[in-house]
Amino acid sequence: MRLFDTHAHLDFPQFDGDRSLILSTMREKNVFAINVGVDLQTSAASLKLSQENPHIFPACGIHPHEAKHATPEALAKLVELLKNGAVAVGECGLDFYRNLSPKEAQIAAFRAQLRIAKELDLPVILHERAAWAEFVAILREEGPVRGVVHAFSGDLLRAQEALSLGLFLGIGGPVTYPKNEALREALQRIPLSRILLETDAPYLPPQAFRGQRNDPLKVRWVAEKVAQVKSLSVEEVAEATFVNAQKLFGLGGKG
Numbered sequence: 001m002r003l004f005d006t007h008a009h010l011d012f013p014q015f016d017g018d019r020s021l022i023l024s025t026m027r028e029k030n031v032f033a034i035n036v037g038v039d040l041q042t043s044a045a046s047l048k049l050s051q052e053n054p055h056i057f058p059a060c061g062i063h064p065h066e067a068k069h070a071t072p073e074a075l076a077k078l079v080e081l082l083k084n085g086a087v088a089v090g091e092c093g094l095d096f097y098r099n100l101s102p103k104e105a106q107i108a109a110f111r112a113q114l115r116i117a118k119e120l121d122l123p124v125i126l127h128e129r130a131a132w133a134e135f136v137a138i139l140r141e142e143g144p145v146r147g148v149v150h151a152f153s154g155d156l157l158r159a160q161e162a163l164s165l166g167l168f169l170g171i172g173g174p175v176t177y178p179k180n181e182a183l184r185e186a187l188q189r190i191p192l193s194r195i196l197l198e199t200d201a202p203y204l205p206p207q208a209f210r211g212q213r214n215d216p217l218k219v220r221w222v223a224e225k226v227a228q229v230k231s232l233s234v235e236e237v238a239e240a241t242f243v244n245a246q247k248l249f250g251l252g253g254k255g
């Protein structure tokens with residue numbers, strides 16, 4: 001069985017003590033991952049990590065929290081990084097929950113990265129929190145785009161909106177949380193062909209690991225929950241979502 005974690009941050013300092021052990025265990029267990037940048041520095045780190053590890057693929061982008069730093073110079077630098085083998089632009093999007101960057105800066109950085117993705121013909125890895133209406137409106141205006149709504153935790157209505165935009169839904173640890181019944185109900189109706197698995201490691205651990213650091217090996221618990229909710233085997237979910245990831249990120253036979 002092979003598994004694809006489409007959203008991890010293995011370059012983050014939370015992994016400084018055991019990064020190489022996690023990477024080698026992932027290889028042994030056939031766990032692949034997209035390492036996702038949140039600013040220029042982590043985007044460069046994603047590229048480096050992928051060069052050293054054949055089972056890691058890089059995404060480069062500026063997170064909405066960092067949008068206030070997305071100057072024209074920074075965006076030009078991002079394009080240069082993306083041209084060094086990135087498989088996606090991201091993560092990018094809107095976060096009006098924490099508002100660590102002003103709304104206007106978030107919207108401008110989001111639009112700019114959607115345009116960059118189109119120009120470079122790359123998919124996008126999207127972050128959205130407490131900004132759904134604006135998020136969808138911008139995607140409609142700037143689209144069509146190929147991509148994934150990372151850490152999707154909405155209900156069926158939102159799932160259908162995202163699917164109508166042609167997007168994949170990134171399902172992670174939150175699908176295992178007791179309170180997310182609406183997400184599990186939506187998941188029953190979302191075709192497996194539009195689902196990607198993810199961890200968002202070091203964040204959002206599955207329920208069995210709440211309060212601990214998450215890592216890409218735990219994508220297995222997400223696959224098991226998706227299989228349970230959709231009455232499928234874990235092998236079926238693992239393989240279908242692996243192929244979905246290969247397709248979206250254009251990985252061809254490299255898996």
Ligand SMILES: [Zn+2]
Nearest residue numbers: 007036091200
């Ligand atoms: Zn993330």
